[in-house]
Amino acid sequence: MCPAPVTAVGRSVPRREGADKVTGRARYTDDITVQGAWSGRTIRSTIARGAIRSITLDPAFDWSRVVVVTADDIPGDNVVQLIREDQPVLAPRGGEIKHKEEPILLLAASDRATLEEAATHVRIEYELANPVFEIGSATEVFSTVEITKGDVASVERTADLVVEREFRVGLQEQLYIEPQGAIALPEADGAFRVVGSLQCPYYVHRALKRALKLTDQQAIVVQAETGGGFGGKEEYPSIVAVHAALLARKAGRPVRLIYDRHEDLAATTKRHPGVIRHRTGVKKDGTLVFQDIEIVLDGGAYCTLTPVVLSRAAIHAAGAYSCPNVRIRARAVATNTPPNGAFRGFGAPQSLFAAELMVEHVAEQLGGGVSSVDLRRKWMLRLGDTTATGQVLTESVGSELVLDAALKAATTFQPSNIPTVRRGRGLSLVFHGSGFTGSGEKKLSGTIAMEALADGTFRILTASTEIGQGTKTIFCQLAADALGVPLERVTIAPQDTSLVPDSGPTVASRTAMIVGRLVQEAAAEIKQRLQRERPPLRVDKSYIQPDSIHWDEATYRGDAYPVYAWACTIADVDVDTTTGEVRVTDLVTAVDCGKALHPVMAEGQIEGGCLQAVGWATIEEIKMKDGGYQNDRLATYLIPTALDAPRIRTVLIENPYSRGPFGAKGIGELPMDGPAPAVIAAIHDATGVWLDEVPATPEKVLAALNGAQRREAAQS
Amino acid sequence: MTVRFTLNGVPVSVECAGSRRLLDTLRGDLGKTGTKEGCGEGECGACSVLIDGEVVDSCLVAVGQVEGRNVLTVEGLAGPDGTLSRLQQAFIEHGAAQCGICTPGMLLAAHVLLQRTIRPSAADVREGLAGNLCRCTGYTKIIEAVLSCTT
Numbered sequence: 083m084c085p086a087p088v089t090a091v092g093r094s095v096p097r098r099e100g101a102d103k104v105t106g107r108a109r110y111t112d113d114i115t116v117q118g119a120w121s122g123r124t125i126r127s128t129i130a131r132g133a134i135r136s137i138t139l140d141p142a143f144d145w146s147r148v149v150v151v152t153a154d155d156i157p158g159d160n161v162v163q164l165i166r167e168d169q170p171v172l173a174p175r176g177g178e179i180k181h182k183e184e185p186i187l188l189l190a191a192s193d194r195a196t197l198e199e200a201a202t203h204v205r206i207e208y209e210l211a212n213p214v215f216e217i218g219s220a221t222e223v224f225s226t227v228e229i230t231k232g233d234v235a236s237v238e239r240t241a242d243l244v245v246e247r248e249f250r251v252g253l254q255e256q257l258y259i260e261p262q263g264a265i266a267l268p269e270a271d272g273a274f275r276v277v278g279s280l281q282c283p284y285y286v287h288r289a290l291k292r293a294l295k296l297t298d299q300q301a302i303v304v305q306a307e308t309g310g311g312f313g314g315k316e317e318y319p320s321i322v323a324v325h326a327a328l329l330a331r332k333a334g335r336p337v338r339l340i341y342d343r344h345e346d347l348a349a350t351t352k353r354h355p356g357v358i359r360h361r362t363g364v365k366k367d368g369t370l371v372f373q374d375i376e377i378v379l380d381g382g383a384y385c386t387l388t389p390v391v392l393s394r395a396a397i398h399a400a401g402a403y404s405c406p407n408v409r410i411r412a413r414a415v416a417t418n419t420p421p422n423g424a425f426r427g428f429g430a431p432q433s434l435f436a437a438e439l440m441v442e443h444v445a446e447q448l449g450g451g452v453s454s455v456d457l458r459r460k461w462m463l464r465l466g467d468t469t470a471t472g473q474v475l476t477e478s479v480g481s482e483l484v485l486d487a488a489l490k491a492a493t494t495f496q497p498s499n500i501p502t503v504r505r506g507r508g509l510s511l512v513f514h515g516s517g518f519t520g521s522g523e524k525k526l527s528g529t530i531a532m533e534a535l536a537d538g539t540f541r542i543l544t545a546s547t548e549i550g551q552g553t554k555t556i557f558c559q560l561a562a563d564a565l566g567v568p569l570e571r572v573t574i575a576p577q578d579t580s581l582v583p584d585s586g587p588t589v590a591s592r593t594a595m596i597v598g599r600l601v602q603e604a605a606a607e608i609k610q611r612l613q614r615e616r617p618p619l620r621v622d623k624s625y626i627q628p629d630s631i632h633w634d635e636a637t638y639r640g641d642a643y644p645v646y647a648w649a650c651t652i653a654d655v656d657v658d659t660t661t662g663e664v665r666v667t668d669l670v671t672a673v674d675c676g677k678a679l680h681p682v683m684a685e686g687q688i689e690g691g692c693l694q695a696v697g698w699a700t701i702e703e704i705k706m707k708d709g710g711y712q713n714d715r716l717a718t719y720l721i722p723t724a725l726d727a728p729r730i731r732t733v734l735i736e737n738p739y740s741r742g743p744f745g746a747k748g749i750g751e752l753p754m755d756g757p758a759p760a761v762i763a764a765i766h767d768a769t770g771v772w773l774d775e776v777p778a779t780p781e782k783v784l785a786a787l788n789g790a791q792r793r794e795a796a797q798s
Numbered sequence: 799m800t801v802r803f804t805l806n807g808v809p810v811s812v813e814c815a816g817s818r819r820l821l822d823t824l825r826g827d828l829g830k831t832g833t834k835e836g837c838g839e840g841e842c843g844a845c846s847v848l849i850d851g852e853v854v855d856s857c858l859v860a861v862g863q864v865e866g867r868n869v870l871t872v873e874g875l876a877g878p879d880g881t882l883s884r885l886q887q888a889f890i891e892h893g894a895a896q897c898g899i900c901t902p903g904m905l906l907a908a909h910v911l912l913q914r915t916i917r918p919s920a921a922d923v924r925e926g927l928a929g930n931l932c933r934c935t936g937y938t939k940i941i942e943a944v945l946s947c948t949t
Contacts, residue, residue, distance in 0.1 A: 100890040103898030104882065106832015106872035110899060113831035257933050259836045259844055260899040309834070309899025310933050343837040550897030550934045682893035682939070689936030690896065716841035716931075724927040724937045729920075 090559035090569045091744050094682035098554040098574070099307070111263040111279045111306040112340050119265065119336035120149070121197055122329045125187035125204050126349060127179045130418040130709030131213035134175055137187060140203035148200045149333040151188040153177070156328065158295035162321055162384075163288045166224075169384035169421070171293050171324050179208065181383035181420050182710040183349040185321070190329040190337045213418035213709050217357060217380050220415035224381045225389035227396040229638045231470050232407030234372045241363025241371040245444050249360070249436040250775040253704040253711075254353035254697075256425055257721050260309025262318060262350060263340035266326035273300040274327045280319035281311040282587035283545045287579045289320035294327055305577035311549040312694065313424030316589050317386055318350045348714040351423030352704065354379040354391055354414070358399070358436035362444055368452050370405045370461050373440075373470075377412035377433055382421035388414045391422075393519050395429030397642045398755075400470040401437030402481055402513040403461040408470040419709050424589065426691065427754035430514055431698070438510040438759030439774060442766070454763070458485065458511050471642045478739040478747065480648035480674025485511055487672035487733045488650035495654070502660045505667075506768025509652045512755040515643025516748030517592040520633035523644070528586035528597055529624040532561065532604040534617040540565060540608065542574045545585040546597045551750060552683035553593055557601050559679060560743050564605030583622065591647070591748025594679060596625060598743040628741065645739045647747045648674040651692070651756035653728070655764040662784030665726070666696050666761055672733040676747035684749060685732045691753025692730050697722045699758035699776045803864045805830070806874025816862025821845045823861040824871060832872035832902045836931070843930030846903030847871050853907050853929070872902035875909065884947050885909060892943035896934035904930045908944045917948055 102108040137152065139145055153160050153174035162169040173179055173186045187204060191197040214220050238244075264278030274294060280286055283303045290301040303323070308315065326339040341349075356379040363371040377395055381388035396412040441461070445454035462481040468474050488509070498505035517523055531543040542561055548554040558572040565572070575581050585597050604623040611619055633640040654668040671692055678684045701720050705712040713719045738745025758776050766772050771786040802811040805828065812827050824830045824847070833856055836844030840855040847856045848870040849863075875883050885908055888894070895901040904927060911918060911926035918926065923944045924937070932940060 094893070096890050097893070097895065099898070100895060101882065103895045103901050104872075104886040104889050104905060105876055106830070106902050108898055109831070110834070112835065113825075115829075258897070258899075259842060259931060259933055260834065260897070261836070308897065310897040312933070343839070343842075552896075683896075686893045686896055686935055686939050689938045690932075690934045691936075693936035694933065715839065716837040717839065721931060721933065723929075723931060724924040724941070727924070727937045730936050730938045 090562045091679050094680055095555065095559065095569060097552065098558060099548065108307045110260055110309055111265060111277060114265060114277060114306060116265055116267065116336045116338070119338050120190040120192050120333055121194055122188060122190040122326060122337045122339040123197055123201060124185050124325060125189065125201060127173065127182060127184040127186055129179055129208050129210060130182050132179050132208040132210045134173060134177060134179060134186065135207040135209050137175060138205040140205065143200060143203035147191060147196050149190040149329060151328045151332050155332055156293055158293045161292060163292040164317055164386060165389060166385035181418050183420055185325065188325050188329050190333050215417055215419060215706065215709055217378050217415055217417065220417050222416035224385050224414040224416055225392055227393055227412040227638060229396055229408065229410040229470050231472060234374050234407045234409040237372050237407050238363060242366045243447060244361060244363045245447050246361045247440060247443055247774060249358045249439060251356050251432045251435055252777055253355045254425060254702050255347060255704065255719060256312040256314030258310030258312060258314055261341040261343055261346040262315070262322050264319065264323045264326040265336060265338045266323065266330035267336040268330050268334060271300065273302060274330060275302040275304065276323045276327055277304045277306050278319055278323055279308045279315060280305055281315040281547055281549055281589060283547065283577050283579050284584040285317060285587055286320050286323045289324050290327055293324045294331065303579045305547050308547065308549045312426045313428065313589065314350060315549070316424035316587060318423065344715055347719060348711055349420060351386060351421055353425035354381065354388070354422040354429065354432065356380060356432050358433060360436055360440045362440055364444055364448065368448055368457050368460055370403065372407035373400050373405045375399045375410045379414045379429065379432065380417050380422065381414045382417060382419045384421040386421045386423040388422065390519065391429040395433040397471060397515065397519065398430040399433035399437060401434060402463055402511050402648065404463045404467040410470060419706065426694065427751045428590065430751065431695065431754045431758065434512050434755045435758050435776065438512065439762060442763050455509060462511065469642065472639045473641045478645055478676060478737050480735060480737045481511065483735050483737055484648045484650040484672040484674050487735055488652050488670055491670045491672060491731060491733050492652045493668065498656060502658060504657050504659060504768040505654065506657070506764040506766065507652060507654050508760040508763025508767055509650065510756040510760040511650045512752070513646040513648050514591065514752040514755055515646050517596045517644050518590050519642055520635060523596055523625050524627035526586045527624045528600065529583040529622060530585050530597060530600045530604060531583055531620055531622045532608055534608050534612060534619040536617050538571060540567065540572045542572065542601055543582040544597060545577055545579065545582050546593045547577050547588040549588065551687055552680055553588065555683065556594055556598060556679050560598050560602045561605040564602045565609050591750040591752065594746055595742045595748040598746065599741065600625060602743040644741065645747055647676070647749050647752045649752050649756050651760045653757060653760040653764045655761055655768060657765055657768045657783060659787060662780035662787065664700050664765060664778055664783060666700065666728040669696070669728045669730045669757065671753065671756065672735060673749060673752065674735045674737045675749045676739040676742045677736050677745035678734045679744060679746050681734060684734055687750060688732045688753040689730045692757050693722055693727050695754045695757035696728065696761060699761040700778055703777045703779050799862065801861050801865050803866060804868045806870060812861065814861060816860060818861045819857055820859040820861045820864060821856040824856060830871050830873050834899050834902060836899065843903045843907065844900055846906045846930060848906055848910060851910065853910050870906065872905055875905060885912065888943040888946045892939050892946060894935065894940040894943035900930055900932045904932065904940060911944065912947055920945060
């Protein structure tokens, strides 16, 4: 018998850039030396709302050594190119200031000392206005979403039990370990090359063209090795890149603009905080009658990607459950706080947090020995069921598979043997749409190219970026198998907009599934053509929406996503009743990923996402003061260390999706959804108190425990 | 002033203010950009290097303090012919490096741990790496990689 051919897909082959990363050879933005480059910095507003009365450059300082850029120096439109035209690149003189840390002025100098000194000689005077900091007092609405299924009003009275709860979710910082940064280099013919830490080269490309009035060819964006993104390098790098390019334009030389951690924490986008109210009606036997859900997210001062975040929040708000009558009303409002933006999960972790805890509350109030796991089994979306948007799930529905697998993988629960520590266990079941929402992929029509070269190698050209999640490796695996050649014969071109087509942004759990499928199709076409043609050959492939996907943007009805990935998470926590401290000790997560293209990387994505969610659930708290973040340093904004992190075990379930590459579905964001509600449920299991909010900081846990004690004392 | 020390086994001398951060000397004056800056205030461990075998945050050390001492950075972990160390190899195999920005510091902290503890437990590894933040992996793969080097 012939040995089976060695294929790349499904094997945990070495990461493409792995050797560079373990030897220090990998070049991140700040590692790149550029001869003659100056350093730049941003002068920001110190008020949350008002107008700029005056900007004064202290005449006592020698400004000849410094380049100063204001809004007047912007050759194109003073707009950060995104969804709405509301955010200026630099606040103009006389213009309105809408949040703290809003960029007003840019400086560049040959050395850091001059730069820092110059910054102390800039005076900005403001007219103050009354800021809005609370969701409750916000009047400006960025966007609304309404989703209706069945008719909640007409069935309300048929429910035997109606449970109402309000949930709160907090701000979260992506905290990529490499801060934001870009280097802009003026080139011939009025062109600017920007090298930076970024997820979406073509977002930056569009922003540069708009603000600097450049042609397609004059704006060149190159991704350097990028030290993490998590959504934080989706839209914000456009601002960094445009600022660096404006300085480079005026200075007539390259300028580096690298944020330090303090500036990065203080000024860049965070996860949207919000309030979610649920009213759920059930029959005595637990049958789901209706779900009535209201979501309010705080977008901060400018729109950024907020409407899209709100959309994903709303679509996921009913949870992984099948309910005949659903009403979801969602809105995003403006406050005078730094703009919130993209962060792994993109609204879904917020709404799924509420949906999952609602299952717990309904189970508790139903009583009669019905567990929340029983309810999930009764309610869960299965093959052929219809989601809140009316999407019929026709394939790859892993709800029951992941629930069974997680329950099987969980260890026997051991109660705590320390008197002051109570241990509990919580579970969650979530789904997450892979790819852009609705018609997003159709409108975008992401493109890749593949070349068969004369030397017998193949090259993938894509704007999809490697930010740690494994794009480069996985694309090469997909191409190698589709071509039927050894992995070593496939290479990937640099993410440089002058070389690669626009494959769309590296976001929305779309890279492996949507763009990966294009890689697979292009490779298959090349293979076919090579039977009759000789290299060099090039094939371009763009996304074409299958006819079976229908979405109505106006009514929010139809196939919200091509497919969903599913996860069940079980968390064990220890709650110290004297300090209120919550420690997640063990976490098991079962994930239906369609197909694990690279099992080790898939597990790595899931484990990292789970810990990021555990951080959001327990210790990652941002305290606001006067519209700014109080804890804007790593000493005060804490993320989990190796000591804080639980043991995380991942069970991968392969439940293929017919249009995914080799059956794969997107899983980048899914692991952010499940752990937070599981942790809160585990805290309840341990202590008997409900928090209904994240993060469950020691202060909040202690307050809840004390409240419960007082209630007990009052009753006895 | 002139500061002389041994970097990755090679004697070096640098002309600079003694108060300059070791991190800036390594990255700027000596071109060793494998050492990263994550926070600049000793919280993240991305700039970890070894001074006479002790893990330190090079953003908190003045270069004058390393006069006459041995400094090891990530560039010094592979063999002279470029052969990766067992730990570096394990990081690749186990998926311990994702975005890679914490990897140099993480490798150095793990390197010291493995030199000091013959058979570290998972708890020992967590303790040993607690000063180095990673946002990508959830630490599981890093701990597996380090433990794989103990047998």
